[in-house]
Amino acid sequence: xxxxASRPFSPAVEDYLxxxxxxxxxxxxxxxxxxxxxxxxxxxxxxxMFKALADxxxxxxxxxxxxxxxxxxxxxxxxxxxxxxxxxxxLHQALGYGWDEVDAEAEKLEHHISEEFEDxxxxxxxxxxLDPHGDxxxxxxxxxxxxxxxxxxxxxxxxxxVVLRVQDHDPSVLRFLAEMGVQLKGHITILEKQPFNGPLxxxxxxxxxxxxxxxAGHIFVESRxxxxxxxxxxxxx
Amino acid sequence: xxxxASRPFSPAVEDYLxxxxxxxxxxxxxxxxxxxxxxxxxxxxxxxMFKALADxxxxxxxxxxxxxxxxxxxxxxxxxxxxxxxxxxxLHQALGYGWDEVDAEAEKLEHHISEEFEDxxxxxxxxxxLDPHGDxxxxxxxxxxxxxxxxxxxxxxxxxxVVLRVQDHDPSVLRFLAEMGVQLKGHITILEKQPFNGPLxxxxxxxxxxxxxxxAGHIFVESRxxxxxxxxxxxxx
DNA sequence: AACAATTTTTGAACTAGGTTAAATTATAAA
DNA sequence: TTTATAATTTAACCTAGTTCAAAAATTGTT
Numbered sequence: 318x319x320x321x322a323s324r325p326f327s328p329a330v331e332d333y334l335x336x337x338x339x340x341x342x343x344x345x346x347x348x349x350x351x352x353x354x355x356x357x358x359x360x361x362x363x364x365x366m367f368k369a370l371a372d373x374x375x376x377x378x379x380x381x382x383x384x385x386x387x388x389x390x391x392x393x394x395x396x397x398x399x400x401x402x403x404x405x406x407x408l409h410q411a412l413g414y415g416w417d418e419v420d421a422e423a424e425k426l427e428h429h430i431s432e433e434f435e436d437x438x439x440x441x442x443x444x445x446x447l448d449p450h451g452d453x454x455x456x457x458x459x460x461x462x463x464x465x466x467x468x469x470x471x472x473x474x475x476x477x478x479v480v481l482r483v484q485d486h487d488p489s490v491l492r493f494l495a496e497m498g499v500q501l502k503g504h505i506t507i508l509e510k511q512p513f514n515g516p517l518x519x520x521x522x523x524x525x526x527x528x529x530x531x532x533a534g535h536i537f538v539e540s541r542x543x544x545x546x547x548x549x550x551x552x553x554x
Numbered sequence: 555x556x557x558x559a560s561r562p563f564s565p566a567v568e569d570y571l572x573x574x575x576x577x578x579x580x581x582x583x584x585x586x587x588x589x590x591x592x593x594x595x596x597x598x599x600x601x602x603m604f605k606a607l608a609d610x611x612x613x614x615x616x617x618x619x620x621x622x623x624x625x626x627x628x629x630x631x632x633x634x635x636x637x638x639x640x641x642x643x644x645l646h647q648a649l650g651y652g653w654d655e656v657d658a659e660a661e662k663l664e665h666h667i668s669e670e671f672e673d674x675x676x677x678x679x680x681x682x683x684l685d686p687h688g689d690x691x692x693x694x695x696x697x698x699x700x701x702x703x704x705x706x707x708x709x710x711x712x713x714x715x716v717v718l719r720v721q722d723h724d725p726s727v728l729r730f731l732a733e734m735g736v737q738l739k740g741h742i743t744i745l746e747k748q749p750f751n752g753p754l755x756x757x758x759x760x761x762x763x764x765x766x767x768x769x770a771g772h773i774f775v776e777s778r779x780x781x782x783x784x785x786x787x788x789x790x791x
Numbered sequence: 792a793a794c795a796a797t798t799t800t801t802g803a804a805c806t807a808g809g810t811t812a813a814a815t816t817a818t819a820a821a
Numbered sequence: 822t823t824t825a826t827a828a829t830t831t832a833a834c835c836t837a838g839t840t841c842a843a844a845a846a847t848t849g850t851t
Contacts (some may be wrong), residue, residue: 329808349829362809364830369807381816381829411648412674422668429662437649566838586799599839601800606837618799618846 328428331397332356333366334375337386338394346383395455400427400435402448402455407438409449416449417491451482451501451537466537469505469517470530476507478538485535498522499536565665568634569593570603571612574623575631583620632692637664637672639685639692644675646686653686654728688719688738688774703774706742706754707767713744715775722772735759736773 326334336355340347353363371378375390386394404423408414414422439445439457446454446462453462466481480503485491498521499505509518514530563571573592577584590600608615612627623631641660645651651659676682676694683691683699690699703718717740722728735758736742746755751767 327807350827358808359810360829361811361831365808368830408671412671412678414670414674418670422671425666425668426663429666431659431662433651433655434645434649434659437651441649564837587797595838596840597799598801598841602838605800 326393329366330370330373330375331393331428333363333370334386334390334394335397335401337370337376337384338391338398341385346379346385348383352384392459395459395461397427398461399455399457400430402452403435403438403442403445404430405448405450406442406445406454410442411438415492416495417488419449420486421488449501450484451480452484464537466539468534469507469536469538470534472507472510472517472538472540474507474510477541478505478507479503479541480505480536481539482537483535484537490532490535494532494536497526497528498524504541505536505538563630566603567607567610567612568630568665570600570607571623571627571631572634572638574607574613574621575628575635578622583616583622585620589621629696632696632698634664635698636692636694637667639689640672640675640679640682641667642685642687643679643682643691647679648675652729653732654725656686657723658725686738687721688717689721701774703776705771706744706773706775707771709744709747709754709775709777711744711747714778715742715744716740716778717742717773718776719774720772721774727769727772731769731773734763734765735761741778742775 333352333356336352337347340351340355349360349363349367352367353360356363367376367378367384370376370390371384374387375393376384376386378384401423404426405419408419408422409416435457448454451465453464455461464482469478469480472478480499480501483491483494483499483501485494503521506520507517508520508525511517516527516529517533518525518527520526570589570593573589574584577588577592586597586600586604589604590597593600604613604615604621607613607627608621611624612630613621613623615621638660641663642656645656645659646653672694685691688702690701692698701719706715706717709715717736717738720728720731720736720738722731740758743757744754745757745762748754753764753766754770755762755764757763
């Protein structure tokens with residue numbers, strides 16, 4: 318009964334809350350500038366929105382310091398993220414979208430689907446917990462699992478890992494990674510790791526590939542076992 | 555190549571064009587008042603929008619007289635209607651929405667799906683030509699079949715007809731009709747027709763039901779054959 | 792033909808979201 | 822500790838779409 322039939326929030330408000338949530342995840346309080354950059358808008362606009370969101374009790378804003386979500390704001394953010402990730406999975410599974418295409422479409426639809434729609438695709442997908450990039454899907458009642466895996470950039474030569482999550486929304490990056498053989502649940506063996514933030518040499522699906530440290534940082538993995546590998550560049554550090 | 559990548563039109567503009575199209579269908583030029591009523595907005599707003607649409611060359615507007623779509627405007631309107639009707643059918647077929655629920659959801663989504671999405675559901679539905687209410691779905695290139703059937707209100711006792719189209723968006727009306735047994739492709743025999751705009755007595759799926767003239771006017775049918783029926787009220791006119 | 796009623800248009804004002812430029816506050820450096 | 826730089830906020834203005842009230846044009850009725 319208390320279905321919290323809230324959410325007469327505009328797409329703009331929903332979007333801001335979503336990125337505040339994401340920024341808040343990796344750190345503490347969210348700055349005007351960081352928000353503006355993510356929203357591809359001006360700092361002035363972000364500042365105004367901070368005030369508006371604070372008036373709606375969706376964030377707590379300390380001027381010149383930053384903002385953090387209130388419980389109400391976090392609830393809205395998680396609902397939007399739930400919509401987004403459910404949609405991504407649905408587009409992938411039911412409509413055959415590639416994992417590089419789902420984000421953009423979900424981005425537009427997430428603000429416009431009804432709870433009915435959400436429930437129906439949730440049921441059709443058999444109540445999934447992960448989206449096509451391995452990110453956790455918040456539950457209807459606003460809880461969410463912590464993101465899985467540790468960065469591939471921190472893996473050491475000899476490690477044998479499984480890909481749990483790929484943290485990138487850029488379609489061309491995702492296509493590039495897919496072409497290298499990177500996919501969820503796929504296995505990767507770290508062969509070498511060049512020092513000074515250099516690239517990693519990996520074995521992915523029988524093939525040997527090289528991957529820059531930055532991109533590797535967007536791949537999150539879980540260790541399977543550690544095996545001995547040739548010599549390896551681990552000598553430098 | 556000339557994919558006419560048009561459509562940087564706002565949802566509001568798309569909606570106005572859609573209802574201009576629909577009003578234009580059953581008559582000539584569209585008045586400010588009629589438009590305002592359908593859009594549930596003020597005449598002032600409709601008047602302003604007329605000017606804006608005329609500036610964009612989407613309608614031709616003769617002040618104090620009315621407006622009609624230009625070819626460009628009609629194209630946009632048909633694209634929106636195509637989105638709407640494809641979505642209705644998709645929601646019905648793929649997600650199990652009832653025919654009373656599809657309109658509201660499609661109404662919100664129609665402005666936000668990509669051409670990609672449109673193509674994918676079109677393909678998944680095997681290039682359908684009719685939506686769940688029997689309305690024709692415009693083709694991608696902007697052509698549309700004329701609406702099918704003649705009004706049940708004009709059918710005469712003794713006629714045996716098939717339901718081709720039901721013209722109503724009100725969920726409760728649609729549920730009511732469904733409860734009476736009215737459905738697309740269903741058979742109806744007209745038993746009696748009371749004069750002075752009175753109700754019709756019908757046989758639908760073995761059951762005898764009575765239906766007001768107004769509601770009957772929203773059901774469009776095709777004659778199957780004419781059979782003799784008791785006496786019938788056809789005596790009065 | 793004149794006047795009343797209705798429809799349409801215009802004008803002033805509001806909202807949400809955005810911009811750019813200026814003012815303010817915080818932070819880092821000498 | 823003062824000063825320079827960077828971040829944030831405020832101010833003034835823009836656009837799309839809305840409202841209400843007033844003005845203008847059209848239509849209908851004697």
